[in-house]
Amino acid sequence: AQSVAQPEDQVNVAEGNPLTVKCTYSVSGNPYLFWYVQYPNRGLQFLLKYITGDNLVKGSYGFEAEFNKSQTSFHLKKPSALVSDSALYFCAVRDGGQAGTALIFGKGTTLSVSS
């Protein structure tokens, strides 16, 4: 069965500092991995994805994520946080080897960036 774990309910960083939001996954086949951000009372916005290729993936708004197969992790990173990055972040995975499988989301991590 597929699963995603986001071990931190909340991450607090100061503006200008680097940020990391953690995600680990479990799938039986090759993972397709995604990060989404959700602002209050809004739908989810796509940030980036890993399907294959380079382990470091760059996405929207200066975010990047590193795929680590041995640690089954896909942590979201940004070199310098902005107050406007404060939001709810979701990691998601699906099994690339199984057609019709669902996108499975973690429970989310709230990022709070202080000025």
Add this chain to the structure above:
Amino acid sequence: ETGVTQSPTHLIKTRGQQVTLRCSSQSGHNTVSWYQQALGQGPQFIFQYYREEENGRGNFPPRFSGLQFPNYSSELNVNALELDDSALYLCASSLGVGGYEQYFGPGTRLTVT
């Protein structure tokens, strides 16, 4: 390019009633997925439609049903509403069923009283 739209924005229903939620997919997208997001939780997959056929279903009872139309818009129908059905219902469209990212609409907030 028009994004994913959903209607209505908010809805209040009584337990036992039926509800239909609607979604227009992004231009060029042939795949629509529906999710239920309870308060404080991540989205839970309900089902997916690809070219008008159901292409996968999550752990939801049969009273959750759907349709996809030739223009790739979609409906989610829920019969015999229960209090626990209160949630944000999200629709997402994508270019296909492979590794394509899904683009989400703003959601429909359903409250069952």
